[in-house]
Amino acid sequence: MNEPMLEVQGLKKHFKIRKDQTLKAVDVVSFTVNKGEMFGLVGESGCGKSTLGRTILRLYEQTEGSIKFKGQDVHKASSKTKRKLDQSMQMIFQDPYASLNPRSTVMDIVAEGIDIHGLYSGVKRKEKVYQLLKTVGLNKEHANRYPHEFSGGQRQRIGIARALAVEPEFIVADEPISALDVSIQAQVVNLLRKLQLEQGLTFLFIAHDLSMVRHISDRIGVMYLGKLVELTTSEKLYKKPLHPYTEALLSAIPIPDPDLEDKREPILLSGEIPSPISPPSGCVFRTRCPRVMERCTLIEPEISEYEPGHFAACHLYDEIGDSRKEAAASKVT
Structure with missing residues (x-):
C-alpha cells in the first residue's frame, strides 16, 4: 500500500501586484506524493510549478489550502517542528551558478546545513563532507575549491551534496538540469535516480523536458497557468494522454x-x-x-x-x- 509522504490540498499561492490586481501563480492544486516516489511536475515556463515547489518548502507563504508532510501541516507547525521539517525537506535549485556562494569553499557550502542543525563538528564534519562529495561523483580534493573552479554539471553535483548533507527524506528538485549541457543532463538525472533507490528518498522533480521526466518519474502531474490539468503514472501519460x-x-x-x-x-x-x-x-x-x-x-x-x-x-x-x-x-x- 502506498504511504503518502506529502499531501497538497487546494493549494493557492497568489501575489498581490497592485490593489486591484492579483497574480494567481498556483490556483487550487491538489496531489499526493508517496514515500519513495519520484513525482514529476511538468509544464511551460510560467505555469507555476517552481512557485509550487517553493511554497511546499515554506520559501513562500501559502495563500490558501494545506500542505502536510507526514501528516504535519508545514505552515501551521510550531517553531521546533518547523526546524525538524527544514531538515527533512530540502531543495536542489535550478541555477547551479546562482545557488552557490562564490566566496565560500565547497567544504563550507556543503556543510552549511550540518552546521545549522548541529549534526557534526570537527573531524566528523570534514569526513561527512568528503563522503557526500564521493556520493555525488566528486572527490575530497574538491572540498577546498571555490564554485568558479567547477563546470556547470559539477556545481549541480555540489548543490545535490548540500541538499543531502542534513539527511533529508524529501527533496524538491527545481529544474535541476535545465541550465546544463545536454551531455551532462543524463548524468545528473541518473544520479538522482540512483540516490532515490539507494537511500529511499522521495522527490518532487520539476521540469519542462517531458522526455527526461518520462525517464525518471513514477507519476507525473501536468500544470497549466497555475492549475493541475492531468495526473497519472508515467506509462499511462505517454501511452494515452x-x-x-x-x-x-x-x-x-x-x-x-x-x-x-x-x-x-x-x-x-x-x-x-x-x-x-x-x-x-x-x-x-x-x-x-x-x-x-x-x-x-x-x-x-x-x-x-x-x-x-x-x-x-x-x-x-x-x-x-x-x-x-x-x-x-x-x-x-
Whole structure:
C-alpha cells in the first residue's frame, strides 16, 4: 500500500501586484506524493510549478489550502517542528551558478546545513563532507575549491551534496538540469535516480523536458497557468494522454528516427499563454485548445478520475467522470 509522504490540498499561492490586481501563480492544486516516489511536475515556463515547489518548502507563504508532510501541516507547525521539517525537506535549485556562494569553499557550502542543525563538528564534519562529495561523483580534493573552479554539471553535483548533507527524506528538485549541457543532463538525472533507490528518498522533480521526466518519474502531474490539468503514472501519460494540453506537449518531443519524425504531425497551439493576472473564464486552456466547446467558456472543469489512477480536468470526459462518480456512490450506499 502506498504511504503518502506529502499531501497538497487546494493549494493557492497568489501575489498581490497592485490593489486591484492579483497574480494567481498556483490556483487550487491538489496531489499526493508517496514515500519513495519520484513525482514529476511538468509544464511551460510560467505555469507555476517552481512557485509550487517553493511554497511546499515554506520559501513562500501559502495563500490558501494545506500542505502536510507526514501528516504535519508545514505552515501551521510550531517553531521546533518547523526546524525538524527544514531538515527533512530540502531543495536542489535550478541555477547551479546562482545557488552557490562564490566566496565560500565547497567544504563550507556543503556543510552549511550540518552546521545549522548541529549534526557534526570537527573531524566528523570534514569526513561527512568528503563522503557526500564521493556520493555525488566528486572527490575530497574538491572540498577546498571555490564554485568558479567547477563546470556547470559539477556545481549541480555540489548543490545535490548540500541538499543531502542534513539527511533529508524529501527533496524538491527545481529544474535541476535545465541550465546544463545536454551531455551532462543524463548524468545528473541518473544520479538522482540512483540516490532515490539507494537511500529511499522521495522527490518532487520539476521540469519542462517531458522526455527526461518520462525517464525518471513514477507519476507525473501536468500544470497549466497555475492549475493541475492531468495526473497519472508515467506509462499511462505517454501511452494515452487525456488532456489536449498534455497531447500537445507530448507531440513536441522529437523522435530519434528521422523517417518517423518526418511523418509526424506535431500539435501546434494557436494564440499566446494568457496572463495569470487575468486568466480566462471557465477552462484556463480554452483560449488555445483545438477541441474547445461552449461549456469550456462557462464552466471550469474539476480534476476528476476518468480511469483508475488517471486524473484530468477536461470537459471532454465529463460523461465518463459522472458515471464513475455514480458507480462509486452506489457502492457506498
